[in-house]
Amino acid sequence: MRYLIFAANWKMNIAPREAREYARAFLAAAGDLPEDRVVWFFPPAVSIEAVAQSIGGRENLLVGAQDIYWEPKGAFTGAISGQLAAQAGARAALIGHSERRHVFGETDEQTAKKVAAALAANLHPVLCVGETLAQREAGQTMDVVTRQLEAALAGHAGQARMTIAYEPVWAIGTGRNATPKDAADVHSAIRAWLMPRTGWMPILYGGSVNLKNVAELLAEPELDGVLVGGASLDPQAWAELVRTAVA
Numbered sequence: 675m676r677y678l679i680f681a682a683n684w685k686m687n688i689a690p691r692e693a694r695e696y697a698r699a700f701l702a703a704a705g706d707l708p709e710d711r712v713v714w715f716f717p718p719a720v721s722i723e724a725v726a727q728s729i730g731g732r733e734n735l736l737v738g739a740q741d742i743y744w745e746p747k748g749a750f751t752g753a754i755s756g757q758l759a760a761q762a763g764a765r766a767a768l769i770g771h772s773e774r775r776h777v778f779g780e781t782d783e784q785t786a787k788k789v790a791a792a793l794a795a796n797l798h799p800v801l802c803v804g805e806t807l808a809q810r811e812a813g814q815t816m817d818v819v820t821r822q823l824e825a826a827l828a829g830h831a832g833q834a835r836m837t838i839a840y841e842p843v844w845a846i847g848t849g850r851n852a853t854p855k856d857a858a859d860v861h862s863a864i865r866a867w868l869m870p871r872t873g874w875m876p877i878l879y880g881g882s883v884n885l886k887n888v889a890e891l892l893a894e895p896e897l898d899g900v901l902v903g904g905a906s907l908d909p910q911a912w913a914e915l916v917r918t919a920v921a
């Protein structure tokens with residue numbers, strides 16, 4: 675069976691009380707999801723525990739952190755470690771999201787440390803990679819993506835305990851998504867790069883995915899799911915997207 679991952683990145687939205695209301699509304703609207711799909715929620719850190727408690731121990735639902743710091747604890751004001759996120763109920767962590775790289779200046783080296791820290795805290799890393807528009811137009815997509823993969827995955831050869839999210843920077847929050855063929859081509863190149871090094875791992879596509887374009891994107895067998903920002907913020911609409919994305 676082909677399993678599909680629907681990952682919701684709430685970014686800096688949805689406080690703990692709203693998160694409980696969101697979870698109630700999502701569970702009611704989603705009903706019994708088909709067994710071929712799982713839903714991952716990435717709320718802001720303050721709402722991780724509220725979401726974890728609200729979704730209970732449901733097998734097909736999981737909560738994760740949007741970012742972690744690489745040290746396990748100590749004098750790092752404002753940061754949260756994998757261990758702290760895990761204790762709040764997180765089972766996964768986004769690493770190297772384009773907003774971390776481009777708004778907060780996160781480097782490949784820091785991303786690599788965060789992947790290692792997530793694994794050490796027993797969190798499933800979701801490593802985000804993707805090129806800017808200028809890099810795509812210069813024909814550098816795979817150079818950039820390969821550099822990001824190489825930096826973050828070096829030292830984890832043979833380990834397939836991760837997920838990759840291919841998110842072209844120019845498609846995030848812009849309403850401009852990659853065509854299904856563009857996405858599938860990059861996924862296939864990423865897969866060819868990964869296979870001899872780490873083995874198979876799921877590859878998600880992210881960048882302006884919504885109810886209208888999700889079915890044609892997931893019609894590409896190279897996509898193992900989607901990472902969605904804006905279109906995951908409304909619980910009913912998100913439940914509908916998950917339920918109806920594939921027949």
Ligand code: PEP
Nearest residue numbers: 846847880881882903904
């Ligand atoms: C994201 O935040 O990872 C994302 C893909 O955002 P959006 O769906 O809003 O483009």
